[in-house]
Amino acid sequence: xxxxxxxxxxxxxxxxxxxxxxxxxxxxxxxxxxxxxxxxxxxxxxxxxxxxxxxxxxxxxxxxxxxxxxxxxxxxxxxxxxxxxxxxxxxxxxxxxxxxxxxxxxxxxxxxxxxxxxx
Amino acid sequence: xxxxxxxxxxxxxxxxxxxxxxxxxxxxxxxxxxxxxxxxxxxxxxxxxxxxxxxxxxxxxxxxxxxxxxxxxxxxxxxxxxxxxxxxxxxxxxxxxxxxxxxxxxxx
Numbered sequence: 001x002x003x004x005x006x007x008x009x010x011x012x013x014x015x016x017x018x019x020x021x022x023x024x025x026x027x028x029x030x031x032x033x034x035x036x037x038x039x040x041x042x043x044x045x046x047x048x049x050x051x052x053x054x055x056x057x058x059x060x061x062x063x064x065x066x067x068x069x070x071x072x073x074x075x076x077x078x079x080x081x082x083x084x085x086x087x088x089x090x091x092x093x094x095x096x097x098x099x100x101x102x103x104x105x106x107x108x109x110x111x112x113x114x115x116x117x118x119x
Numbered sequence: 120x121x122x123x124x125x126x127x128x129x130x131x132x133x134x135x136x137x138x139x140x141x142x143x144x145x146x147x148x149x150x151x152x153x154x155x156x157x158x159x160x161x162x163x164x165x166x167x168x169x170x171x172x173x174x175x176x177x178x179x180x181x182x183x184x185x186x187x188x189x190x191x192x193x194x195x196x197x198x199x200x201x202x203x204x205x206x207x208x209x210x211x212x213x214x215x216x217x218x219x220x221x222x223x224x225x226x227x
Contacts, residue, residue, distance in 0.1 A: 035216065037163075044206065044218060044219075044220050044221045045155075045157075045163065045206055045208075045218040045221075046218070047208075047215055047216040047217065047218065050213055050216070059213050059214065059215075061215045095162055097162075101213060102151075102210060103151070103168055103169050103210070104153065104165070104169065104172065104174070105153035105165060105168045105208060105210050106153070106155075106163070106208075107165045107168070107174065109162035109164070110162065111162060112162055
């Protein structure tokens with residue numbers, strides 16, 4: 001079946017970097033993009049950016065520009081997000097989602113990866 | 120940026136009730152709107168896309184309507200499994216893509 005499986009929980013110190021993976025299966029990875037969305041404790045959903053799996057073109061949220069990098073490894077059907085210079089405000093559950101960059105929106109989601117930033 | 124405003128932020132309802140959630144966009148987004156359901160500890164789930172198209176496998180008691188700047192999600196007869204938080208999201212523009220603030224549907 002179509003699914004996205006994310007890497008496990010991370011605990012990082014302020015100032016460190018984190019890299020989360022998202023492995024796709026059950027569909028043609030190159031035909032879609034991937035959006036990354038995070039949710040801080042008790043908060044709503046925040047879109048972080050989108051990457052085309054085929055071209056590698058990216059579109060990042062303005063507030064994360066310079067700290068975030070999204071990449072894909074098409075041979076492994078895997079997407080990655082790296083976030084640098086972490087602060088406590090980056091403590092959240094991070095989700096990847098299959099996303100064409102248009103309709104129908106984010107139709108398949110990963111299970112989420114908890115990233116905790118604490119000294 | 121396109122701002123998405125949902126109302127109400129919290130809604131108390133009983134099983135069997137008809138429930139309506141509203142989402143307003145700060146500028147016209149055509150029909151490029153999706154609705155998601157989120158439950159504690161679970162990833163969001165796509166319910167409605169293109170404002171009114173029901174995602175495969177989603178019960179028919181869920182429906183969406185609207186275009187331009189005003190949209191609604193309706194649950195025709197609330198079921199116990201429907202108590203959750205609902206988010207609208209516009210995908211007219213990915214610069215940036217934006218979500219509404221969420222509507223929590225609670226048991227009355």
